[in-house]
Amino acid sequence: xxxxxxxxxxxxxxxxxxxxxxSVDDGKSTLIGRLLYDxxxxxxxxxxxxxxxxxxxxxxxINLALLTDGLRAExxxxxxxxxxxxYFHTPKRKFIIADTPGHIQYTRNMVTGASTANAAIILVDxxxxxxxxxxxxxxxxxxLRIPHVIVCxxxxxxxxxxxxxxxxxxxxxxxxSTHLDLHDVRFIPISALLGDNVVERSKNxxxxxxPTLMYLLENLYISNDYNQLDARFPVQYVIRPQSNEFHDYxxxxxxxxxxxxxxxxxxxxxxxxxxxxxxxxxxWTDHLDSITAPQSGTILLEDDLDVSxxxxxxxxxxxxxxxxxxxxxxxxxxxxNMIVGSKYALKHTTxxxxxxxxEVKYKVNINxxxxxxxxxxIRLNDIACITIRTTKPLFYDSYRQNRITGSLILVxxxxxxxxxAGMIL
Amino acid sequence: xxxxVPISHLRELESESIFVIREVVAQFENPVMLFSGGKDSIVxxxxxxxAFYPAKVPFPLMHIDTGxxxxxxxxxxxxxxxxxxxxxxxxxxxxxxxxxxxxxxxxYNASRNKLQTVTLLDAIEELKVDCAMGGGRxxxxxxxxxxxFFSHRxxxxxxxxxxxxxxxxxxFNGKKNLGEHFRVFPISNWTEMDVWQxxxxxxxxxxxxxxxxxxxxxxxxxxxxxxxxxxxMKETEVAEKRIVRFRTIGDATCTGAIESRATSxxxxxxxxxxxxxxxxxxxxxxxRSEAAMEDRKIExxx
Numbered sequence: 001x002x003x004x005x006x007x008x009x010x011x012x013x014x015x016x017x018x019x020x021x022x023s024v025d026d027g028k029s030t031l032i033g034r035l036l037y038d039x040x041x042x043x044x045x046x047x048x049x050x051x052x053x054x055x056x057x058x059x060x061x062i063n064l065a066l067l068t069d070g071l072r073a074e075x076x077x078x079x080x081x082x083x084x085x086x087y088f089h090t091p092k093r094k095f096i097i098a099d100t101p102g103h104i105q106y107t108r109n110m111v112t113g114a115s116t117a118n119a120a121i122i123l124v125d126x127x128x129x130x131x132x133x134x135x136x137x138x139x140x141x142x143x144l145r146i147p148h149v150i151v152c153x154x155x156x157x158x159x160x161x162x163x164x165x166x167x168x169x170x171x172x173x174x175x176x177s178t179h180l181d182l183h184d185v186r187f188i189p190i191s192a193l194l195g196d197n198v199v200e201r202s203k204n205x206x207x208x209x210x211p212t213l214m215y216l217l218e219n220l221y222i223s224n225d226y227n228q229l230d231a232r233f234p235v236q237y238v239i240r241p242q243s244n245e246f247h248d249y250x251x252x253x254x255x256x257x258x259x260x261x262x263x264x265x266x267x268x269x270x271x272x273x274x275x276x277x278x279x280x281x282x283x284w285t286d287h288l289d290s291i292t293a294p295q296s297g298t299i300l301l302e303d304d305l306d307v308s309x310x311x312x313x314x315x316x317x318x319x320x321x322x323x324x325x326x327x328x329x330x331x332x333x334x335x336x337n338m339i340v341g342s343k344y345a346l347k348h349t350t351x352x353x354x355x356x357x358x359e360v361k362y363k364v365n366i367n368x369x370x371x372x373x374x375x376x377x378i379r380l381n382d383i384a385c386i387t388i389r390t391t392k393p394l395f396y397d398s399y400r401q402n403r404i405t406g407s408l409i410l411v412x413x414x415x416x417x418x419x420x421a422g423m424i425l
Numbered sequence: 426x427x428x429x430v431p432i433s434h435l436r437e438l439e440s441e442s443i444f445v446i447r448e449v450v451a452q453f454e455n456p457v458m459l460f461s462g463g464k465d466s467i468v469x470x471x472x473x474x475x476a477f478y479p480a481k482v483p484f485p486l487m488h489i490d491t492g493x494x495x496x497x498x499x500x501x502x503x504x505x506x507x508x509x510x511x512x513x514x515x516x517x518x519x520x521x522x523x524x525x526x527x528x529x530x531x532x533y534n535a536s537r538n539k540l541q542t543v544t545l546l547d548a549i550e551e552l553k554v555d556c557a558m559g560g561g562r563x564x565x566x567x568x569x570x571x572x573x574f575f576s577h578r579x580x581x582x583x584x585x586x587x588x589x590x591x592x593x594x595x596x597f598n599g600k601k602n603l604g605e606h607f608r609v610f611p612i613s614n615w616t617e618m619d620v621w622q623x624x625x626x627x628x629x630x631x632x633x634x635x636x637x638x639x640x641x642x643x644x645x646x647x648x649x650x651x652x653x654x655x656x657x658m659k660e661t662e663v664a665e666k667r668i669v670r671f672r673t674i675g676d677a678t679c680t681g682a683i684e685s686r687a688t689s690x691x692x693x694x695x696x697x698x699x700x701x702x703x704x705x706x707x708x709x710x711x712x713r714s715e716a717a718m719e720d721r722k723i724e725x726x727x
Contacts, residue, residue: 093434404594421591
C-alpha cells in the first residue's frame with residue numbers, strides 16, 4: 001500500500017503532456033504498454049481482458065497494443081485510427097500521453113496530438129535507422145514547436161546492443177534536423193520489449209551513460225515551456241452577477257495564455273487600445289495577487305471599458321502584432337481540398353471571424369523537407385505556407401513566440417468541420 | 426516578477442476544465458450539465474460554480490432518473506441543489522417506458538442503464554438543448570480514450586467515432602447545424618485518482634454511499650450487488666450483511682460494491698492507490714461485450 005507521503009506529494013505534482021510518434025511496427029504500443037505497466041497504470045482486469053483477446057486472436061505473447069486500440073475497427077484491422085489519450089503517474093509527475101498513429105494518412109492526428117504536447121517521443125527502429133517517417137515526425141514536432149524531443153532508438157536487442165548502430169542513427173538524425181527548429185533533442189537506446197533503458201537502466205548497454213526514458217520524462221525542465229515574457233489574457237466570458245451583493249461586479253473571465261499579470265499592472269485592452277489598471281484578480285472566493293499561464297481566473301479592471309469575449313488584455317507597454325493579412329503554415333485536415341479564393345470560418349484565441357484564402361506560397365514535402373513551388377493543390381495531410389485575409393484585424397503573436405496566440409483553426413462554413421490547423425509566421 | 430512557479434497538475438486540470446465549461450457557455454445557447462449524483466458529476470458541478478462565481482451557474486443540471494437510484498443519491502442531489510441554488514431538471518426513464526418509447530428489459534440482469542439513452546435524447550429534443558456536459562473521463566474505458574472535449578452528435582444524437590473533428594490547442598469548435606447537438610466532457614483529462622485528490626483538496630461533499638457502511642449484498646458473476654427491490658435475485662443467491670462502499674454510483678442494478686473499511690476521503694485515496702481493478706471493473710453494463718461502451722456511445726449514451 002502506498003504511503004501517506006506519496007499521497008501528499010501527489011497534490012504538488014507537475015503535469016507533463018507528451019506525444020508518441022512511430023511508424024507501424026516500431027514498437028510504439030509496446031513502449032506505451034511498458035510505461036503504463038511499469039508505472040502500475042494497467043489494472044488487473046484490463047490485463048486479463050487483453051490476455052483473453054490475445055489468446056482469441058491466436059497470438060503468442062500478450063499484445064500490449066490491444067490496450068491502446070479503443071475502437072472496434074481498430075481492433076479488427078490492427079491499426080490505430082485516432083488519437084488516444086493515456087494517463088499514468090509516478091511519484092514525481094502526472095503524464096498525459098497523446099498516442100497518435102504513424103501512417104502517412106494520419107498526419108492530421110499527429111498534428112492534433114502535438115498541439116498540446118510538452119514533449120515528443122520519436123521512435124526509430126534500430127534495424128532501419130532514420131527513414132522518411134522519422135523525418136516526417138521530426139518535422140511535425142518542429143512545426144508544432146514541441147519544446148522537447150526524445151528520440152528513442154528501439155529494438156536495440158535486435159542489433160546486439162551495438163553502440164555503433166545507435167551512434168550512426170544519432171548522427172544521421174542530427175544531420176537532417178539542422179534544417180529544423182528543434183531546440184532540445186535527446187537520444188536514448190532502448191528495448192521496449194525487454195525494458196532496457198525504459199524504466200530500468202540497461203545492463204546490456206554499459207556504454208550508454210545517459211538517463212532512462214522514465215527519468216527523462218520525470219525530470220525534463222518544463223516550467224519554461226510557456227512563454228513567460230508576454231502576458232496575454234484572451235477574454236472568454238464576462239461575469240456580471242447582477243445580484244444585490246455583487247451589484248457592480250464586472251469580471252473578465254479567461255485563462256492566461258502566456259506570461260503573468262499582477263494586481264496594479266498597467267494594461268491595454270484590445271482591440272480598443274484603451275489603457276487601465278488591474279484592480280483585482282479573482283478565482284472563486286479568493287482574491288489573488290497575480291495570475292500566471294496556464295491559470296484560469298477573473299480579472300477586474302479599474303476603468304469601465306467596453307470589454308467582451310474576443311478582447312485581449314495585454315501589458316500597456318508590450319506590443320502585439322495586428323493585421324488582416326496573415327501569413328501562416330497550414331496543415332490541411334480534411335478530405336476536401338483547400339480552395340484558394342474560398343471563405344472559411346476562423347477561430348483564434350476566443351475570437352470567431354472569417355477569412356479568405358489568398359495564396360499558396362509553397363507546399364512542404366514532409367518526407368524530404370523540400371519546398372514545392374509548383375504543386376499548389378492542398379490536400380488532406382498537406383502542409384503549406386499560405387496567406388489569408390481576415391474580415392477584421394487579428395491580434396496575434398507568431399507561433400514561434402506563442403503557441404496560443406499564434407495558432408488558429410479554419411472551419412468549413414458548410415459542414416462546420418475543422419479543416420485546417422494554422423501556425424502564424 | 427518571477428513567474429516560474431509551476432502550478433500543480435491538479436490546478437492545471439482544474440484550470441483546463443474551467444476553460445472548457447466557460448467555452449460551453451460562450452458558444453452554446455441552451456446548455457445543460459448532466460448530473461447523476463456520482464462523484465464525477467459532483468466535481469464537474471463544483472468546477473462550474475468556480476468558473477462563474479460570484480455569478481450563479483448559468484445553466485441547469487439535468488438528471489436522467491432511471492427510477493433505480495439509491496435513495497442516498499437522490500437525497501444528496503436534493504440537498505446539493507438546495508444548498509447551492511442550482512436549477513434542476515429531472516426526466517424519468519419510467520415516463521419513456523409508460524409512453525412506449527422503450528421496452529423494459531427482463532430477466533435477472535435486467536437494467537435500465539441502456540434505456541436512459543432514449544430518455545436523454547428525448548429530453549435534449551424536448552428542451553432544445555444544444556450542448557450536454559457530461560462527467561466522462563478518458564481513463565475510464567478505451568472507447569472514451571478517443572473522445573474529444575467537444576464531441577459532435579448528429580440529428581439522431583449519434584456519435585461517429587471514425588469521423589471526429591480534430592481538436593487542436595485550446596480551440597474548441599462547437600459549430601453545428603440545426604437539430605444537432607454537442608456533448609462536452611470538461612474533466613476528460615482527469616483520472617479516478619485526480620478526482621479523489623481534488624475532492625480532498627477542495628473538501629467537496631459526497632453521498633454517503635462512497636464511504637464504508639453496512640449493507641445487505643449478494644454476489645453475482647464476481648460482483649457484489651446491493652439487495653434492492655430493483656434487482657431480482659436468483660434462488661441460489663443469498664444476501665448477507667457486509668461492510669462495503671461503492672467506487673462508482675450508477676443504477677442500483679448495475680453498480681457493484683466493494684468490501685472496504687474506508688470511512689474518509691484519505692482512506693479512499695489510499696485504497697485507490699493500492700487497488701488493481703479499474704473503477705468500471707464493477708460495472709455490469711461494461712461487461713456485456715468488448716465494445717459495449719463504444720456501442721452505447723454511438724447510440725447517444727452519456
